[in-house]
Amino acid sequence: MPLPDDGHTGSRIREQRRLRRLSQRELADRIPYSLSLLTQVECGARSATPGFVAAVARALGVDTSKLTGPPAMALLPSERLLGLVAPIREALDRFDLGPNPDLTAVRPVPKLIAEADALCRQVRAAHLRAAADALPGLIVELTHTVWTAPSTPLWRALASAYRTAHDVALKLDHPDLARVALDRMGWAAGRASDPCTEAVQRYKRAILWRCATSLPLISSGHSLLAEETSREALAVAGQLHLGAATVAAKNEDATAVATHLAAARDLADRVGGEAREVHWLSFGQVNIELHELGASIAMRRFDDALGQARALKLPESMLMSRRARYLVDRALVEMEAGSAKTSLRYLAEARKLAPEQTRHLPGTRTTIRGLVHMSRRAPDSLGGMARWVGM
Known part of the structure; x- marks a missing residue:
């Protein structure tokens, strides 16, 4: 499901209107402008003048920056x-x-x-x-x-x-x-x-940057571990492959994603079980499945992602931070599949489980915006979630 264009004021007016459960007619009745103009502004056919924006902001009870500023303003x-x-x-x-x-x-x-x-x-x-x-x-x-x-x-x-x-x-x-x-x-x-600690640092840098230097960082991490044969080193090497898969997914290189995921699975078999004690990486088959889901989302292969998300069975021992991330990913793919109620349910579960983390995950905001776009009038629960993240 395509998300609304964040680049024009009209899309943000539509978003804020729906969060306040107003129809276009109801908003038009509150401003000194026509319904026709409001409709054209919301779809991007007409530009919003400063006077129009000010009138809409007063009617909706929001600051004008909510309607004109970049989306990142709400995340300050x-x-x-x-x-x-x-x-x-x-x-x-x-x-x-x-x-x-x-x-x-x-x-x-x-x-x-x-x-x-x-x-x-x-x-x-x-x-x-x-x-x-x-x-x-x-x-x-x-x-x-x-x-x-x-x-x-x-x-x-x-x-x-x-x-x-x-x-x-x-x-x-x-x-x-x-x-x-x-x-x-x-x-x-x-x-x-400590080569393993140094390799973990290269992995973290690669994931944070996800740019042209990321793959050389992954390669240098593997070089640090070239002479290491311990379980710790195998787990870190496997996590480096997961990092490479994440970078490849951003570049929409499905072949590289599959290659690195396969290499990670081979190393997970050698590690045996989930290596939760190794640098807090939780490297294992479930973590690989979570990265596969994340890669599908990054490449916008939502049909694949939906099947992967629904097939995933998280163990009771799964760390809260990783469980919350899965719930947000699940909410996103359910939203993309048109299952608004299911999506909102998973989002609420993530919020309850790990509120501090969930609030700042990019997928949370993306999902909320998508759900608002799907709803003619946002339900109270969705409106509350949107206010919680600052929309």
Whole structure:
């Protein structure tokens, strides 16, 4: 189902009108302009004048930026969100400043290492706010400690904390901060002399960028693991193939997608079971199926995606963050199939399961916009969901 064009004001007027459950006639009766003009503006046949936009905004009770600004305006972070990410940014900036003279007490090394692992676990459980609150202090303590008493376990823990900072920033829609965190992860992983950690960092960079440099990053990750034969290395190598499949899907290269998914399946057979303990990647056959679904969505092969989504059986042990992502993907493909009620149900389930993550997933907004486009008058539940994401 084609989504409405976000590029003109008329499509946003139609979207906001439907969210307020108004027909074109009902909106036209509230503004000093004709129904004919409103109809032409909504379909893009006529441009909206500033006076027309102002009148519609007053009638709908919204700011004019909702109707004229780029769609990303609604995704700008709130002050509350900035309050979460600003301390993380400050902690990342201390990476090369040496020991911190302002620290009066630092936890013992075993506790710092355990905390880095615990925060990784919190993000996988979709407890983003709790992880974001604790992360800056941990990074500051780890940074101070690696400068005063460096060791391989400490460098690994710091790399893990930086990786968690990347995950939090990305899930909260701060890709610029996620890039900084990945740079720091590479810096720490290199000092840990840990090829698997370095390869995970290349995987994360490739997925974040998804551009011309992504495939060389995947290749360099595999090169780092060329001499490694451990279960850990096999799982990371398999995850790199999943990253390559994701990049290939963006480029609509179905052959490359199939090749990399097949390579990942072979490695999953060798790993045996789901490698949840390996760098928190959850590499295994179910994760491969989830990536196959994501690739079909990226290539807009929604018939394939619908079959894949409905066939997927997630184990009870599936991490909350991955389960929420699946629910949003399922909602998207159900919407594309015209099943509005089913789509909204899955979206509501994702919101209930992992609200912080679901709110910032791009697929959430895409699905809501599609559902609004399908509805002559958006039901209250859809209107509430749209307000929740800032539409």
